[in-house]
Amino acid sequence: MGAPSPPLVHAVDLRVSKRLLWVGPAAYPLENIARVFTFVLRPRRKEAITLFCKRVALTLALAVGMTVLILLVDAVASIGRGESSGGPFIFLVWLGTVGGFVYYLLELTQVLSARSHFVLAVETSGPSTAMVTSRDPGELIQLVGRIAHAIDHPEAEFTVRVEGINASPQIYHFGDNVNMYGGSGNVGIANS
Known part of the structure; x- marks a missing residue:
């Protein structure tokens, strides 16, 4: 640590x-x-909630995709052998998924609890x-x-x-919000 x-x-x-x-x-x-x-x-509460939801959705989709892939490979391999060996891999995928969810939740809690x-x-x-x-x-x-x-x-x-x-930019909004029209190479978000 x-x-x-x-x-x-x-x-x-x-x-x-x-x-x-x-x-x-x-x-x-x-x-x-x-x-x-x-x-x-x-605090950047709205952004933190959005990021949390995106991460959960992406991680869940990845875990389901990996599970389906492992089951398909296992089903094809077990046709010749008659036995299944994908269980430990599926367990590891979902263990990593739960670990990711816990990490995402800790980060979200840090932002939501900031004053x-x-x-x-x-x-x-x-x-x-x-x-x-x-x-x-x-x-x-x-x-x-x-x-x-x-x-x-x-x-x-x-x-x-x-x-x-000592305020982290990952947790807090800094500076002004500016709406800019025209120009080139500008990056920003327009709120209506």
Whole structure:
């Protein structure tokens, strides 16, 4: 077994000092910050249920197909011998199928039991994003204003204790949903 995963929420200092925004040990130059905003980080429940159903259907179809194939091969082979030998193979197919179902169910339970978090996100002009959360959404909304003020005022400095969040993209939705029309090479899902 691997090392245990870090806790989802943990205490962290958010600090502005000398034109840097520190989120725990990570530093972000204030001039590289493209956007500071709050949003509700929600688990991907709909996608998890859809993925679970697809996996179960595909695994079940594969298990039934393998069972039929084993029975046909066994029936052809037993004509000459008069005995059947496919039972252990069928048992292994269905044992693997049940194991797969248990794994799929554990993954589904992980997403369905995850709770939503109100978070403050800091996006840079590059690909990095920092997120923190708090039990008090008002505190995060005030922090957006304080960080925006610090971007415009080089002398601004402050330190606040918040909660850092380690959220997996397999469990949570990140960022905005954008409907894009036209262009080329765009990949996305249109919801109506």
